[in-house]
Amino acid sequence: MKSTLEQALQEAVTKLLLNIDTNDTPRVHLTRSKADGHGDYACNIAMVLARCLKQKPSDIATNILFHVQWPAEVCKTEIAGPGFINIHLKAASEANILCSIVAQGVQYGNQHVTSPQKICIEFVSANPTGPMHVGHGRGAVLGDSLVRLLQTQGHDVQREYYINDAGGQIGVLACSVWARIKELQGQAVVFPEGGYPGLYIVDIAREILISHPFKTLLKMPENERMTLLADLAVSKNMTLIRADLARLNIHFDLFFSERQLHESGAVNTLIQRLQDDNLIFNGILPPPKGKSVSDYTPQVQPLFKTTSFGDDVDRPVIKQDGTPTYFAADIAYHYDKHGRGFDRMIDIWGADHGGYVTRVQAAVEALTGLQKQPDVLLVQMVNLTRNGQPVRMSKRAGTFVTLEEVVREVGADAVRFNFMTRRAETQFDFDLEQAKLQSNENPVYYVQYAHARIYAVLRKAEAMNVRRIAATDCDLSLLVAKSEQALIAQLLGYPGLLQKAADRLEPYRLTNYAMQLAAGFHTFYHQCRIIQDNTALVHARLLLAEAVAQVLHNTLNVLGVSAPEKM
């Protein structure tokens, strides 16, 4: 209906502009009217045209209305405010959407974009040195919902996890585990400086001792032992991480190992290629600004000319000891993704990596010519509090609340929904005690309750032997109550909302929509009794309720939240 109206208006505008010398015809864009009394749709085209036509918007609107050929459903139009064209439709003229919703079921709202893309979304990528904390959880929930959201638009989307299983931190991990193993054997140990003090390391140590006797470990050469311990610890941590993710119903298509990238020679090959392309030169980096670095010494080292692609300074790709930097591996990783045929890469990082975006994009552009790739979504910090008191989150201190604990306390649905109630770029104050309250303060229950409530009514109808008729046989013109009209309008908006959320990579919009739709249903529920004497009205209202349940289900599904039929 919306596009039909837009087309009608567009034709009128084109006619209007026939005699006028203009370069381009602005596109007509209809919006749903917000306020009561403004009709069903509103159009601002007259105001848009005001400048180039140099006429008053209200006069232009009058002219447009003179030319336009409306479809039969339009019952009234008016010019309001500064020049809006408000369109009123005949009552319930769009109610047949309910039939489509029920017929399309879980597919309602989905579409197939004209040019589907192969998209790789990399998210979480928590270091395999310990359990995930709440901040990781936010990124995890965002990434997974984003995958689901882009899939509704017909894209081919994959979930990818980049395992940082190389570098110094893995050595530290191995040392920490070894210290705990010796401790468990009753040896007095000095815990390594900067090691991971968390108790989970003790668990890992204990597990390793079961499969690898202490004597055997002791006999091994230092190098060999540390490599083995690192492998085992990483593997066990990844098992924990996968379990944490599974608890949130998140499953990755690929876990990509950084170490593999080094061992396969991909990183060195890449550095060689950069050298061949004259993108690397020997230079001296200036001292970092604003951060006191006591041991800064100017030195000549190989630098990647990222400044040629928009970066602030050139970046080192090889460390003093001759091994590649993390950055080098990361470039190789993104280059690999590109090689695997992804049209688009989306990375979800923590806000503390914000300074890293430009250099990766610069590198990707240098290598592939793609601009602004990857798309990086920076997830701001989660400030975890307990009864208003801040809880420190630090792997190093070993005193963090793990994601697992939170999911156990609050439940996966509540964690997923709550994390998606805010935009990614806003900081999130997440209070453990408040999130544990399973009351109406928790929006997820509000939405799920609406869904369960509909099913209660459907069960009731069945119990009362209300014989259902085909959706297309329902007399939907009976749905004229204010709350019924409002619900239908909300349901009509769902596909557009999905598309918008997908275009902007903003799944949080779905939580807002779900809450509004649930509110719309609760209002309807109180205002209009579904099961009553008028059989035709019962049929129409049951169909409406069913459609609402379907759309709630679809919305929650994109958010990865369950839609219970009973609560």
Add this chain to the structure above:
RNA sequence: GCGCCUGUAGCUCAAUCGGAUAGAGCAACGGACUUCUAAUCCGUAGGUUGCAGGUUCGAUUCCUGCCAGGCGCACCA
């Protein structure tokens, strides 16, 4: 010092790529269960959209400058 993010009701957040009277929830107050799930609904109250300019028919939205908070700033990952 520089870069990125944020600033809206007492609190937590919305506001459809610049639209009409800036909306919800919580907290406060007053109502609604002999009837489909009261985990709900209805009503009242609550605002100089951080500050100051600019752009135009029109600004929470865009631009500039300030203020406040968060994150980051070589040879770590």
